[in-house]
Amino acid sequence: MEEVHGRHSSGWFDVCQHRRMSNTRSLPLLAPESDAAAGPCCPPLTERPFTAEEAETAARMFKALGDPVRLRLFSAVASHEGGEACVCDISDVGVSQPTVSHHLKKLKEAGLLTSERRGTWVYYRVEPSVLSAMGKLLTVAPAVL
Amino acid sequence: MEEVHGRHSSGWFDVCQHRRMSNTRSLPLLAPESDAAAGPCCPPLTERPFTAEEAETAARMFKALGDPVRLRLFSAVASHEGGEACVCDISDVGVSQPTVSHHLKKLKEAGLLTSERRGTWVYYRVEPSVLSAMGKLLTVAPAVL
DNA sequence: AGCTTGTTTCGACGTCTGTCAATGTCTTCT
DNA sequence: AGAAGACATTGACAGACGTCGAAACAAGCT
Structure with missing residues (x-):
């Protein structure tokens, strides 16, 4: 058996790689649909003091990325080819697999990730x-001061 | 007693307002000095999967902004004239004064704020x-997909 | 049908976190 | 010196959070 890259049994990896190009749809960059957490939430942090509601919304997103494991998972998904990754490809972050699933769920609830089952x-x-x-949130206004 | 805005005693508020315009210095927007938490911490989230160390560093910052009260405090400071504010000007966030102090300390420990005592x-x-x-962290690479 | 693999859910545990009242420290004013 | 105001620290407590093992669920394979 040619052991390719670690703890996974042979066979599934090429399948993962193979499935990769099945979604060429362009992602809706600014589609303000039903999702609550996403969309135009807040002005730049430096523009004016946040209201309680704005802070509540924005803090949810920051909080989701405020855990090292979640941040690694998110980065792994974001940097993966095609902008998507199966769990098996990113669960090598030093915690148990249920914990990985738990964190992915949190990221999903925060509106940062979406999931889709395709076969196994x-x-x-x-x-x-x-x-x-979030990038806009952290935009430092050029000529504020 | 003219109750101005809640649970603070009268008197100190107008004094704070008066002190407010005493600093017109422009902030050093890109001064990379000795501070540990700041500076060149991590590549964009979408560039490659974060290492454990990078995730640890970046998560600290996100975590600091992951609380609504802290986010309001930070936004209040960041949006204040001169880029600085005294505690009395921003402590109207619905929690007790010790809690405000606690959150400001957290933000300071995260390297997001600095403090300086001037008189009272x-x-x-x-x-x-x-x-x-952090802005760079959230930069979405233009032609990744 | 059974077995195997990938993923989620459940239940439990210890730790961390946000909050407050009470107290302490520092500064200014009288 | 004494009093008062601005801010920080301490101690305590409830709730949230990260983690795991075990069990459940889903899909493919023999």
């Missing part, structure tokens, strides 16, 4: 609108 | 290098 595997994708929203 | 009051400033570092 579950694929996670980043929600790009949220990413850009 | 303590002024908090944002650490701009950290802000821009």
